[in-house]
Amino acid sequence: MKKFYREISLKDLLLTLINKWWIIALFVTFSVGFTYWANLTYFVPLYSAQSTLFFGNDPSDEESMSLNDFRIGLELINDYRELVQSRLVIEKVFDHLNYDMNLLDVRENLTINSVKGTRFMYITYTDTSPERAMRVANKFSDELIIGAEGMVGFNKITIFDYAQKPIQPINASLIIDLIIAVLAGGVAGVFFIFIIMFFDTRLKTEKDIENIFGLPVIGNIPIEHRQKSKERI
Secondary structure: OOOOOOOOOHHHHHHHHHHOHHHHHHHHHHHHHHHHHHHHHHOOOOEEEEEEEEEOOOOOOHHHOOHHHHHHHHHHHHHHHHHHOOHHHHHHHHHHHOOOOOHHHHHHHEEEEEOOOOOEEEEEEEEOOHHHHHHHHHHHHHHHHHHHHHHHOOOOEEEEEOOOOOOOOOOOOHHHHHHHHHHHHHHHHHHHHHHHHHHOOOOOOHHHHHHHHOOOOOOOOOHHHHHHHHHHO
């Protein structure tokens, strides 16, 4: 049994894409519009504020630094990383700022980093409010200094850089989302046109007849000639 099929050449595909450009434009418009609406409706901006602490004497005063200070600073960074994330410190911070808190959410939004081989610690807090992100990060720094001195008597922690109020959100911007939407809409439009061509079984050329029926085309009747014939009848 002969297998029926229709070949789609690259030329046919390109011509069809040009002729049906409005389909691609429709997909792109819908994709961009939906993305813009979704951003305005569901997008929640997140802001991140970071304070920097230094363990030891003032880092600008190199002469006052001793080897013992350097060793103690490195050893205590990991200890105080855990202290900052403890329930006691978190409760003190949020009670002082009069913010409602959920311990799990706070720990998820709180990040404590340090660069290996240095005595710098970075306290970063992420929140939907830029003002709250800044205040929480700075308050954690203050509570760490108080806790360090109260627990082990280590009073050589300084706030090297206070957290500043962030201006731009850290999650994806609207411009990037719209660019992705344009690309996605264009690809979807091209794919839709290809599907239409693939399932279009109409006979359009002499080659289609030869491929499907395996018969050569002897001749064709022009449209104008057929119209004249109908008029005579």
